[in-house]
Amino acid sequence: MKNEKNDEIIEQELELQEEQTQEEITQEKETQEETTPEEETTINEEDVEIKNPEKEKVGIIDLPGVGAATAEKLESVGYRDLMSVAVATPAELVDASGMSAAVAKRMIAAARASLDMDFKSGDEVLKIRETVEKISTGSDSFNELVGGGFETGAITECFGEFGSGKTQIGHILAINAQKLDENAVVVYIDTENTFRPERIQQLAEGAGLDPTKVLKNIKVARAYNSDHQMLMAEKVEELVTKQNLPVKVVVVDSLTAHFRAEFIGRGTLAERQQKLNRHMHVLLKLADLHNICVYVTNQVMAKPDMFFGDPTQAIGGHVVAHASTFRIYLRKGKKGSRVAKLIDAPNMPDGECNFYVETGGLKDV
Numbered sequence: 001m002k003n004e005k006n007d008e009i010i011e012q013e014l015e016l017q018e019e020q021t022q023e024e025i026t027q028e029k030e031t032q033e034e035t036t037p038e039e040e041t042t043i044n045e046e047d048v049e050i051k052n053p054e055k056e057k058v059g060i061i062d063l064p065g066v067g068a069a070t071a072e073k074l075e076s077v078g079y080r081d082l083m084s085v086a087v088a089t090p091a092e093l094v095d096a097s098g099m100s101a102a103v104a105k106r107m108i109a110a111a112r113a114s115l116d117m118d119f120k121s122g123d124e125v126l127k128i129r130e131t132v133e134k135i136s137t138g139s140d141s142f143n144e145l146v147g148g149g150f151e152t153g154a155i156t157e158c159f160g161e162f163g164s165g166k167t168q169i170g171h172i173l174a175i176n177a178q179k180l181d182e183n184a185v186v187v188y189i190d191t192e193n194t195f196r197p198e199r200i201q202q203l204a205e206g207a208g209l210d211p212t213k214v215l216k217n218i219k220v221a222r223a224y225n226s227d228h229q230m231l232m233a234e235k236v237e238e239l240v241t242k243q244n245l246p247v248k249v250v251v252v253d254s255l256t257a258h259f260r261a262e263f264i265g266r267g268t269l270a271e272r273q274q275k276l277n278r279h280m281h282v283l284l285k286l287a288d289l290h291n292i293c294v295y296v297t298n299q300v301m302a303k304p305d306m307f308f309g310d311p312t313q314a315i316g317g318h319v320v321a322h323a324s325t326f327r328i329y330l331r332k333g334k335k336g337s338r339v340a341k342l343i344d345a346p347n348m349p350d351g352e353c354n355f356y357v358e359t360g361g362l363k364d365v
């Protein structure tokens with residue numbers, strides 16, 4: 001049964017790849033036509049101006065150097081509005097569509113010029129902050145620790161040893177997002193095969209929600225390797241922009257397990273960190289552009305040279321540490337309780353709290 005399912009997924013992917021190569025061939029012809037006349041690296045003002053700035057709905061197709069095929073190609077990989085192009089790097093666009101770096105630079109400049117990307121005053125930022133929602137953990141003391149709940153528009157990372165409650169928190173967020181808004185959609189990228197619909201049912205009942213409805217609003221993606229995981233994260237954008245789903249939470253459980261397993265040895269570290277960095281940026285963009293609460297779990301490794309304090313360290317190094325807005329260290333406490341320690345947050349003091357993982361959800365000690 002499971003094998004059949006795997007085969008199905010693999011086949012679907014193969015089909016997709018074939019389609020893409022076909023597209024690439026036509027695409028290559030297109031870009032050649034588009035770019036050969038004036039292949040320049042300098043960007044002059046006229047190029048940057050978009051064709052019809054007055055028009056209300058300006059799209060990617062209106063950017064300089066973008067033909068129908070390029071627009072379609074970009075759209076197919078998730079560049080659906082000007083903002084997504086404006087915040088992209090030239091290399092990303094080159095990767096996505098095979099266009100030349102010069103064209104990519106010009107496109108990005110034009111997209112930036114057409115959007116309101118100026119500085120915002122502090123009070124404007126405060127207004128934007130008012131759109132931030134806090135998703136409850138179910139435990140008052142845990143909520144207090146993180147300023148009311150896990151924030152939308154940010155990445156929250158929990159790291160800790162096995163059984164410390166990282167996956168449980170992922171499940172609980174999936175429930176509580178729907179408690180906040182019954183139509184909220186939760187995306188669960190499951191890399192370790194630990195998503196359990198039965199557990200969701202239990203927790204939904206504990207929260208007084210209809211388990212069937214809650215399960216319907218959770219989109220689960222099983223990721224089989226790090227590339228697959230990155231692809232699934234990129235696809236979330238489509239759920240929001242193409243299918244108009246009100247995605248409120250994205251869980252990546254575990255963020256680092258595949259990366260850790262696939263890149264072994266010192267020589268591969270740089271490549272792993274680069275990939276991880278790209279992945280974190282995709283997640284950050286999701287959080288930022290669509291006001292989504294991104295929750296990632298991370299493992300720890302033993303720090304052999306540590307003599308005092310806790311000899312464990314999160315995987316992923318600075319890349320994960322810097323990209324996460326909130327970092328929480330989870331460990332097992334006394335009498336089956338769990339301890340959460342906030343170690344990095346933009347506007348909250350570091351601190352600790354205790355809670356229990358119970359059948360119905362998290363409970364205060």
Ligand code: ATP
Nearest residue numbers: 160161162163164165166167168169202357358359
């Ligand atoms: P790993 O690193 O292995 O993924 P984790 O941090 O994700 O670990 P969890 O799976 O979140 O760990 O936590 C497992 C623990 O949660 C169990 O040991 C148990 O204490 C608790 N737990 C799980 N399900 C229930 C339940 N239905 N009722 C009560 N407690 C539960």
Ligand code: MG
Nearest residue numbers: 166167194253
């Ligand atoms: Mg887990």
